[in-house]
Amino acid sequence: MQTISKRARFWLPLIVLALVVVLALGGCARGANTGNTSSNQNTSTSSQNPTSTSSAGGSSTSSELQHLQQVDQQNQNDANNLNNDDQNANQNFGNDQETQP
Amino acid sequence: MKNFKNFCSRHLAALSLALVGALSLFGIAAAAAPVADAASCTTVSCVQQFGNQRIQERLTALEKLKTDAKNNKALTGQQQDIIVNDANSNENGLNALKKQLDAETAIKPALADVKNIYVQFRIYAVVLPRDYGEIELFHEQNASQRMTDAEVTIDALIQKDQNGKNIGQIKTLDQDYMNKLNDASTNMKGAQGLIPSLVPANYPGTNSTLKTYHQDLKTARLDLQGAANDLHQMTQLLKEDLGGSTGSSS
Numbered sequence: 533m534q535t536i537s538k539r540a541r542f543w544l545p546l547i548v549l550a551l552v553v554v555l556a557l558g559g560c561a562r563g564a565n566t567g568n569t570s571s572n573q574n575t576s577t578s579s580q581n582p583t584s585t586s587s588a589g590g591s592s593t594s595s596e597l598q599h600l601q602q603v604d605q606q607n608q609n610d611a612n613n614l615n616n617d618d619q620n621a622n623q624n625f626g627n628d629q630e631t632q633p
Numbered sequence: 634m635k636n637f638k639n640f641c642s643r644h645l646a647a648l649s650l651a652l653v654g655a656l657s658l659f660g661i662a663a664a665a666a667p668v669a670d671a672a673s674c675t676t677v678s679c680v681q682q683f684g685n686q687r688i689q690e691r692l693t694a695l696e697k698l699k700t701d702a703k704n705n706k707a708l709t710g711q712q713q714d715i716i717v718n719d720a721n722s723n724e725n726g727l728n729a730l731k732k733q734l735d736a737e738t739a740i741k742p743a744l745a746d747v748k749n750i751y752v753q754f755r756i757y758a759v760v761l762p763r764d765y766g767e768i769e770l771f772h773e774q775n776a777s778q779r780m781t782d783a784e785v786t787i788d789a790l791i792q793k794d795q796n797g798k799n800i801g802q803i804k805t806l807d808q809d810y811m812n813k814l815n816d817a818s819t820n821m822k823g824a825q826g827l828i829p830s831l832v833p834a835n836y837p838g839t840n841s842t843l844k845t846y847h848q849d850l851k852t853a854r855l856d857l858q859g860a861a862n863d864l865h866q867m868t869q870l871l872k873e874d875l876g877g878s879t880g881s882s883s
Contacts, residue, residue: 593790593875594876596786596789596790597790597868597871597872597875597876599783600783600786600787600790600867600868600871601868601872603779603780603783603864604861604864604865604868606779607776607779607780607861607864607865608861608865610707610772610776610861611858611861613705613707613772614707614769614772614773614776614854614857614858615854617705617707617765617768617769617772618769618850618851618854620701620765620768621765621766621768621769621847621850622762622847623765625756625757625758625761626694626757627757628751628755628756628757628758628759629751630748630751632744632747633673633674633679633680633682633684633744633747
């Protein structure tokens with residue numbers, strides 16, 4: 533019984549130490565991750581596109597609709613001008629019959 | 634009886650006199666007609682004056698073509714230049730012919746110069762209908778390009794509107810839109826292909842070519858206007874389906 537308690541006395545601090553080491557390593561790893569995140573934030577200035585894409589995902593729809601409206605407006609403005617061009621192309625330009633002086 | 638004879642002879646005399654008068658008048662008119670049909674100019678300066686008037690009329694029409702091309706905002710600068718350069722080329726040719734005509738001293742070469750106003754240039758019969766048609770063609774090509782480019786945006790919006798209440802109608806309109814743009818493209822290519830044959834040397838065959846040319850341009854124009862109408866409806870329906878959600882997200 534005494535030998536068992538002696539063994540326990542020997543292993544217990546080692547187990548505690550091992551746990552402390554594991555926890556400490558785990559904490560370092562988390563700390564390292566946090567560090568990485570902060571460095572990501574630095575690059576995020578240049579990679580704001582994904583963020584803006586998601587918010588622009590909404591505004592992208594509105595800008596697409598706006599673009600379509602602009603094309604529609606141009607088409608409407610164009611309709612009369614296109615008819616005028618057609619009338620000009622089909623006008624009677626004059627007589628090109630050969631006439632002797 | 635005697636009175637009757639006198640009556641008849643008097644009337645016969647009057648009738649024959651009237652007949653002779655009528656015939657002589659007809660003869661004068663008949664004799665005068667060929668004189669009017671034939672060249673009325675008997676001097677070189679008369680021919681030159683006639684030719685210069687015809688040249689000036691054509692130069693004025695070409696100037697108007699240039700102004701119309703330059704003022705057409707639907708055309709790019711490069712497209713305007715194509716029309717202006719062609720008009721300038723014809724103006725240069727006519728001015729050279731005018732110089733030649735002004736320098737003539739004999740009536741026969743002066744008459745040949747006048748004939749060349751028609752034969753070499755055909756400004757009214759060929760150049761102006763072709764070039765004004767080309768203005769319309771350029772305009773149509775630009776409108777077609779604008780609407781073809783918009784197809785990417787329409788597709789993107791259709792993808793986002795898969796659950797929209799108007800999606801079925803929008804898809805039908807989009808199909809019609811693409812069909813009309815394709816048809817317009819075919820007709821514009823047809824018109825473009827005819828341009829090289831629209832030259833004075835091919836006159837009067839150019840008359841039938843011009844009919845086809847104008848028909849192609851007209852069909853393309855109607856297709857483009859139909860496509861524009863489709864796009865207008867699609868824009869309204871897409872706004873109805875997506876416009877609200879877009880407003881809240883932005």
